[in-house]
Amino acid sequence: MQLPVLNEAPAAKSGCSSSSCGTTENQMDALPDSIREKVQNHPCYSEDAHHYFARMHVAVAPACNIQCHYCNRKYDCSNESRPGVVSELLTPDQAVKKTMAVAATIPQMTVLGIAGPGDPLANPERTFETFRRLSEEAPDIKLCVSTNGLALPDAVEELSKHNIDHVTITINCVDPEIGAKIYPWIFWNNKRIKGKKAAKILIEQQQKGLEMLIAKGILVKVNSVMIPGINDQHLAEVSRVVKSKGAFLHNVMPLIAEAEHGTFFGVMGQREPTPDELQDLQDACSGDMNMMRHCRQCRADAVGLLGEDRGDEFTIDKIEEMEIDYQAAMEKRKVIHQAIQEEMDSKRLEKAHKAEQFKAEPKLATRPVLMAVATAGQGLINVHFGHAKEFLIYEASSEGVRFISHRKADQYCGGDSTCGDGESVLQQTVRALAGCEAVLCSKVGYEPWELLENAGIMPNGEHAMEPIEDAVMAVYKEMAAAGKLAAKPEALRAQG
Amino acid sequence: MAVKIIESCVNCFACEPVCPSKAIFESKPHFKVNPNKCTECEGDYPVFQCASICPIEGAILNALGEAINPPGSLTGIPPERMAEAMAELQSH
Numbered sequence: 001m002q003l004p005v006l007n008e009a010p011a012a013k014s015g016c017s018s019s020s021c022g023t024t025e026n027q028m029d030a031l032p033d034s035i036r037e038k039v040q041n042h043p044c045y046s047e048d049a050h051h052y053f054a055r056m057h058v059a060v061a062p063a064c065n066i067q068c069h070y071c072n073r074k075y076d077c078s079n080e081s082r083p084g085v086v087s088e089l090l091t092p093d094q095a096v097k098k099t100m101a102v103a104a105t106i107p108q109m110t111v112l113g114i115a116g117p118g119d120p121l122a123n124p125e126r127t128f129e130t131f132r133r134l135s136e137e138a139p140d141i142k143l144c145v146s147t148n149g150l151a152l153p154d155a156v157e158e159l160s161k162h163n164i165d166h167v168t169i170t171i172n173c174v175d176p177e178i179g180a181k182i183y184p185w186i187f188w189n190n191k192r193i194k195g196k197k198a199a200k201i202l203i204e205q206q207q208k209g210l211e212m213l214i215a216k217g218i219l220v221k222v223n224s225v226m227i228p229g230i231n232d233q234h235l236a237e238v239s240r241v242v243k244s245k246g247a248f249l250h251n252v253m254p255l256i257a258e259a260e261h262g263t264f265f266g267v268m269g270q271r272e273p274t275p276d277e278l279q280d281l282q283d284a285c286s287g288d289m290n291m292m293r294h295c296r297q298c299r300a301d302a303v304g305l306l307g308e309d310r311g312d313e314f315t316i317d318k319i320e321e322m323e324i325d326y327q328a329a330m331e332k333r334k335v336i337h338q339a340i341q342e343e344m345d346s347k348r349l350e351k352a353h354k355a356e357q358f359k360a361e362p363k364l365a366t367r368p369v370l371m372a373v374a375t376a377g378q379g380l381i382n383v384h385f386g387h388a389k390e391f392l393i394y395e396a397s398s399e400g401v402r403f404i405s406h407r408k409a410d411q412y413c414g415g416d417s418t419c420g421d422g423e424s425v426l427q428q429t430v431r432a433l434a435g436c437e438a439v440l441c442s443k444v445g446y447e448p449w450e451l452l453e454n455a456g457i458m459p460n461g462e463h464a465m466e467p468i469e470d471a472v473m474a475v476y477k478e479m480a481a482a483g484k485l486a487a488k489p490e491a492l493r494a495q496g
Numbered sequence: 497m498a499v500k501i502i503e504s505c506v507n508c509f510a511c512e513p514v515c516p517s518k519a520i521f522e523s524k525p526h527f528k529v530n531p532n533k534c535t536e537c538e539g540d541y542p543v544f545q546c547a548s549i550c551p552i553e554g555a556i557l558n559a560l561g562e563a564i565n566p567p568g569s570l571t572g573i574p575p576e577r578m579a580e581a582m583a584e585l586q587s588h
Contacts (some may be wrong), residue, residue: 063510064551067570073551074506089507118508125513184572187549190514190541259581267573267581 029324035248038165038219038290041110043306045249047294047403050306051379052340054100055111059301060126064118064329065150066186069264070225070255088316092129100138101319102303111142116300121151129442131162140330142433150186150202150210160216166212169206171224174241175230178202181230214246221249239285250285252293254278279404293405305377331447334348339371353457358400367483368397369476372433373468381463381471401469407432430455438475497561498534500546503529504555511546520546
C-alpha cells in the first residue's frame with residue numbers, strides 16, 4: 001500500500017476534477033467528515049496517513065474456503081512480499097503478544113489487520129479470539145480484517161462486537177461467467193463446488209456481506225485484482241456496483257503471476273497488467289469511486305510503514321523475550337499520534353492554500369509528465385536513489401500534482417534458480433521506472449545518473465528534504481520553462 | 497477404513513474443524529488422521545469432508561492409498577503443463 005491513495009473522484013474522464021487534483025488536495029477531502037475521521041490515521045485507507053502511520057498483519061488464519069487462480073497455498077518464502085505469503089503461523093496468544101510488542105516498539109503503528117494467509121473468516125475461532133483479546137488489552141489499536149466474502153454474512157454480527165470499523169472484501173467480479181475463470185472451487189455446505197455455480201454463490205455472499213456491513217455502519221473497502229483479458233473490462237462495473245451499495249474505497253491491484261509462484265495464472269502464462277493499463281483502469285473507475293492507489297499488496301505478516309517490512313524484528317523467538325509495559329506504551333503512543341495528527345493537519349491546510357494559489361496562476365498549456373520519487377515517509381524526498389526499495393509515481397500536469405502508484409525497485413525473488421543473475425539490480429530499477437521523465441531523490445550516484453539519462457529519465461537531487469508535491473511541481477515548471485512540455489495530443493494518454 | 501494425510505500437507509487447519517468424527521489432529525510435521533476415529537464420513541456426509549476443503553492435490557489418500565484429489569483436479573493446472581513450467585524454471 002502506498003501514498004495518498006484516497007484520490008477524490010475525478011468528475012470527468014480527464015482523470016482530474018478541479019477540486020481534487022490541485023497540488024494540495026487529495027482523495028481524503030472528498031470523503032464525508034465521519035469517514036475521514038475514521039481513516040485519517042489508517043495507512044491503508046488514507047494515502048496521506050500512509051506516509052506517517054504503520055500497520056501490521058498477524059498471520060493467525062491459515063485455512064481457506066475457496067481457491068483463487070492467483071494464489072498458491074503452498075507458498076512460504078521470506079524473500080517474497082505478496083498476499084498469502086507468511087513465514088510463521090501464529091496462535092492467537094502469540095499474535096496478541098506480537099501486536100503489543102510492535103505497538104510499543106513502533107508507536108506509529110495504528111492498525112492491526114488479519115489478512116490470512118488463508119481467509120480470516122474461514123478461521124473464525126482464531127481470528128475472533130485475537131480480536132477479542134486485542135480489543136480488551138490494546139484498545140488504542142484499530143482492528144481490521146480482509147476476506148474473500150464467502151463466510152462474511154455469518155460473521156457480520158460477531159465482527160460488529162469487536163470494535164472493527166473497517167472490513168476489506170476482495171471482489172473480482174459480479175458476473176459468475178467471469179468468476180468461473182478466477183475461482184476454480186469453493187467449499188460450501190459441506191461440498192466442494194466448482195465452476196459457474198461456485199462463482200455465483202461466492203458473488204452472492206460477497207454482495208450480501210457488503211450490504212450487511214454497510215447496514216451496521218462498518219466501513220467497507222473493496223479490493224479487486226486486475227487480470228488482463230479476464231476481468232479488466234469488467235472492473236469498472238464492479239466499482240459502480242460496490243459504490244452504489246456503500247463501499248467507500250476501491251483498491252484495484254495488479255495481478256501478480258510468476259511461474260515460480262506455482263499459481264494457476266503464473267504457470268499457465270496469464271500476463272500481469274502493465275503500469276499504464278492499471279493506471280488507465282484506476283482512472284476509468286475513479287469517475288465513480290474513491291480509488292486507492294498506494295496499496296503495496298503486502299504479506300499476511302507484514303510489519304511497519306507501507307513499503308517496508310520489519311517482520312524480522314518480531315519473530316516468535318524475539319517477542320517471547322520482550323518485556324512490554326503496555327500502559328506506558330499507550331501513553332507514549334498517544335503523544336506521538338497527536339503530534340503526527342497535528343503535523344498532518346497543518347500540512348493539509350498548507351496544501352489547500354497552495355492549491356488555491358495554483359488555481360489562481362495562469363494555466364499551463366503543457367502535457368502531463370510522470371515522475372518517480374524516493375521517499376521514506378513524512379511526505380518528503382528523503383531517500384538516496386541507490387537505497388530506494390520502491391518509488392512513488394506522481395503525475396504533474398496543468399491541473400496540478402497527483403499520486404499515481406508505486407513501483408518496486410527490488411524485484412520479486414523467485415528462489416535460488418532465478419536469484420542473482422540476469423540484469424543488474426540497477427538496470428532493473430531503471431527499467432521499472434519506464435514511462436517516467438524524471439526521478440527525484442535526495443542524491444543520485446554517478447553510475448545510475450548516466451543510466452537514467454540514457455533511458456530518458458532525468459535524475460534530480462536538488463529537492464532533498466522538500467515536500468514531494470512542491471518538488472514535483474517545481475521540476476514540472478522547470479521542464480515547461482525549458483520548452484520540454486509542448487502539449488502534443490498523442491502524449492496525453494493519461495487524459496483519456 | 498480411514499483416510500490418511502501425507503507429507504505434502506501444508507498445515508492449513510482447514511480440514512480439522514470440518515471432520516464430523518473429530519479424527520483429525522494437529523501434529524508435526526503435519527496434520528494426521530486417527531484411523532480409529534475416521535469413519536470416512538459415512539452416515540454424516542456423502543463426500544469426504546477433509547478432502548472436500550483440502551487445497552493441496554494428493555495430500556489426502558483414501559483407504560486404497562489413492563489421492564482423493566489427484567494432480568490437476570483442484571488447481572486446474574494440467575500436470576504436464578506444471579512439469580513443463582518447473583523444468584523451464586530449473587533450466588534458468
